[in-house]
Amino acid sequence: MSKSPNRPLLRFAPSPNGLLHLGHAFSALYTWAAAAALRGTVLLRIEDIDFERCKPEFTDAIFRDLHWLGLDWPTPVMHQSQRLDHYAAAGERLRDLDLLYPCFCSRAEIAAKSTGTDPDGAPLYPGTCRHLSAAEQIERLERGDPVQFRLRNDRARAMTGPLTFTLVGPLITDRPQIRYARPERWGDVVLQRKGTPTSYHLSVVVDDAAQNITHVTRGRDMEASTDIHVLLQFLLGLPSPIYHFHRLILDGEGNKLSKSRNSQSLAALRQAGWSPDDVRRELGFAPRQLN
Known part of the structure; x- marks a missing residue:
């Protein structure tokens, strides 16, 4: 990891698994x-670890849409698909601390045995594979059973004790506040999968540290995930950025815009005659000032 920056660094980190929409904009x-308010810089990061859904054409579309909005960024751009060895190394550090264990449960099995949900509404893992013997783990791994590796959440929290992170309000330059993290809400989250040595939770903390990110702006739907990120940052000896959670853009039915809901893309708006300033006004930003 490089030395601390002399100025604030933020990042925008889309996944190229579809076209950007107004929520991304x-x-x-x-x-x-x-970044402008902080007199800092935004780095673009491409989070392309979902090898089935992420496509090069969507990466190209991200660049095109952001340039159309009048945004620019330093190069080269970080691509997570090129950093798998870094995530594997972070996973090994957690494994050396006896904080990862293999899980062979299917989603249906988890749903059938779960007695609660995580902050995203998914069934909480009931801990079934925690109790497998070392011999059973080795046998199933050697057999090639589908596997994912989970964090021993309670043991991790016992190592760290209570954790906090720094939060700023509606104005990024507001006086910082301290908030307690509550990673216990997530249970034993998945950090690695067979064939992919990382998850979003693991890769994002590794990359934020590698890029010396000082401030993270993210939607309110990602607020709860910060609890796990702060936990991993402590376990891996990584710094925690200052966080801010912005509002979400909703559709007419009150749902968050998303690719899975086929929300209208920026490319479609552009084809329909929208200008970058139309997008800015729609979202409450002033038109771009041209030199």
């Missing part, structure tokens, strides 16, 4: 506005 414009 708001997050991008908000992040660049926050």
Whole structure:
């Protein structure tokens, strides 16, 4: 990891698994506005570890859409698909601390035995594979059973004790506040899968540290995930950025815009005659000032 930056560094980190929509545009414009207020810089990161859904053409579309909005960023751009060895090394550090264990449960099995849900509404893992013997683990791994590696949440929290992170309010330059993290809400989260040595939780903390990110702006739907990120940062000896959670862009039915809901893309709006300033006004940002 390189030395600490002399100025604030933020990041915008989309996944190239579809086309950007107004929700992404708001997050991008908000992040660049926050960087301007802090007299900092925004780095673009491509989070392309989902090898089935992420496509090069979507990466190209991200660049095209952001440039159309009038945004720019330093190069080269970090691609997570090129950093798998770094995530594997972080996973090994957690394994050396006896904090990872293999899990062979299917989603259906987890749902059938779970007695609660995580902050995203998914069934909490009931801990079934925690109790497998070392011999059973080795046998199933050698057999090639589908596997994912989970964090021993209670043991991790016993190592760290209570954790806090720094939060700023609606204005990124507001006085910082301290908030307690509550990683216990997530249970034994998945950090690695067979064939992919990382998850979003693991890769994001490794990359934020590698890029010396000082401030993270993210949607309110990601607020709870910060609990796990702060826990991993402590366990891996990584710094915690200052966090801010911005509002979400909703559709007419009150649902968050998303690729899975086929929310109208920026490319479709552009084809329909929208200008970058139309997008900015729609989202509450002032039109771009041209030199």
